[in-house]
Amino acid sequence: MIFRAVEDADLIRQAARGSVEAFNLLVSRWEKRIYNYLLRITGNREDALDVTQDVFLKAYQNLRKLDDQDRFAPWLYRIAHNEAYSMFRKRRPETDVDELVPEATETGITVGGSPVFPVELSLAVASALERLTPEQREAVVLKIYQGFKFDEMAEILSCPVSTVKSRLYTALELLKLELAPIKARGLS
Amino acid sequence: MSCSPFDLRDYFLQELADPEERRQVEAHVRVCQPCREELERLRLTEAALFTLRDEEIPQRIAFVSDKVFEPSPLRRWLAAFWGSAARLGFASAAMLSVALIVFATVRPAPAPGPSAAAIEQRVQAAADTAARAIEARYAQKTDQLVKAIEERDQQDRRMMMASYERQSDYQQNKIASLELQNRSLSNSAMMSKDGQ
Numbered sequence: 458m459i460f461r462a463v464e465d466a467d468l469i470r471q472a473a474r475g476s477v478e479a480f481n482l483l484v485s486r487w488e489k490r491i492y493n494y495l496l497r498i499t500g501n502r503e504d505a506l507d508v509t510q511d512v513f514l515k516a517y518q519n520l521r522k523l524d525d526q527d528r529f530a531p532w533l534y535r536i537a538h539n540e541a542y543s544m545f546r547k548r549r550p551e552t553d554v555d556e557l558v559p560e561a562t563e564t565g566i567t568v569g570g571s572p573v574f575p576v577e578l579s580l581a582v583a584s585a586l587e588r589l590t591p592e593q594r595e596a597v598v599l600k601i602y603q604g605f606k607f608d609e610m611a612e613i614l615s616c617p618v619s620t621v622k623s624r625l626y627t628a629l630e631l632l633k634l635e636l637a638p639i640k641a642r643g644l645s
Numbered sequence: 646m647s648c649s650p651f652d653l654r655d656y657f658l659q660e661l662a663d664p665e666e667r668r669q670v671e672a673h674v675r676v677c678q679p680c681r682e683e684l685e686r687l688r689l690t691e692a693a694l695f696t697l698r699d700e701e702i703p704q705r706i707a708f709v710s711d712k713v714f715e716p717s718p719l720r721r722w723l724a725a726f727w728g729s730a731a732r733l734g735f736a737s738a739a740m741l742s743v744a745l746i747v748f749a750t751v752r753p754a755p756a757p758g759p760s761a762a763a764i765e766q767r768v769q770a771a772a773d774t775a776a777r778a779i780e781a782r783y784a785q786k787t788d789q790l791v792k793a794i795e796e797r798d799q800q801d802r803r804m805m806m807a808s809y810e811r812q813s814d815y816q817q818n819k820i821a822s823l824e825l826q827n828r829s830l831s832n833s834a835m836m837s838k839d840g841q
Binding site: 477480490493496502510514586 | 654658660686687689690691692693694695696697699700703706707708
């Protein structure tokens with residue numbers, strides 16, 4: 458883990474000096490994570506891919522401004538967050554960002570009393586995530602799927618830790634009510 | 646609502662860093678069934694969320710060397726220069742050496758200084774000037790004080806005179822009225838004597 462962190466720092470240094478090869482290597486390490494983060498907050502594969510490309514281009518252009526190389530991950534996700542919200546705003550300038558909901562990929566999922574198959578559970582999860590507010594969903598994605606600490610999430614989302622916790626815990630309450638019984642049935 | 650000594654969600658999300666706090670939560674969960682069930686629900690929720698797998702990126706992202714986005718050779722050289730502590734240290738040492746040599750060679754010879762007698766004379770002259778300035782300041786202050794005292798004295802005297810004048814007028818008026826009273830009394834006494 459430490460070895461990997463040192464390697465990343467080295468690549469960042471080389472890329473900041475203009476090495477495209479070093480930056481490409483850095484991209485190959487982070488592109489899947491950034492793409493999946495964007496996929497879950499935009500809910501659209503094409504948008505997620507477009508924004509991922511923009512994120513890495515912006516990162517390359519601004520890499521020299523990154524003071525602390527250990528903060529590369531929150532810094533990169535901060536760019537991704539800003540790019541995604543910038544896209545939302547461009548697409549619907551008259552809409553408040555808080556009201557933006559990603560396009561539904563799978564909708565109308567109903568899980569009855571019968572045993573749940575893995576694919577049904579995945580659809581139920583996708584549906585439950587879509588019902589959260591964009592802020593709650595992003596908090597869940599950053600914590601559960603991307604494994605960030607609260608202070609890093611606060612840095613990415615540019616808000617206090619208390620706000621991050623409040624969004625995440627409210628989302629977890631809603632998800633728990635919806636998903637825990639389904640998952641328990643799937644296990645039985 | 647959980648009755649755990651610390652937030653169960655913080656514990657579950659690995660945000661409870663203190664090992665002692667974690668131990669307390671674990672001990673509590675062993676004996677508290679509602680908290681154990683709550684923790685289980687959180688685990689099931691997380692497990693459900695993890696059924697949504699990460700997708701492969703449909704198209705790999707790669708950058709080609711593009712002059713538009715690449716920093717200029719000068720900026721790259723500068724970035725490399727500032728990034729190397731050894732090179733920076735060597736450059737600093739070289740600059741310091743050059744500065745020392747230049748300073749030693751081009752420094753102008755010091756001009757001959759004034760003699761001790763001249764310095765003493767200059768100091769004496771400065772002391773005299775300062776003493777004269779102080780004396781003049783004191784003389785000016787004394788003049789101002791004397792003038793102020795004289796003015797106050799004259800004003801007091803004027804007020805005293807005015808008071809005396811007012812008092813004397815009053816006394817004269819009083820004497821005149823007493824004389825008038827005496828005269829009328831003697832007149833009335835004479836009239837009564839004539840009547841008898």
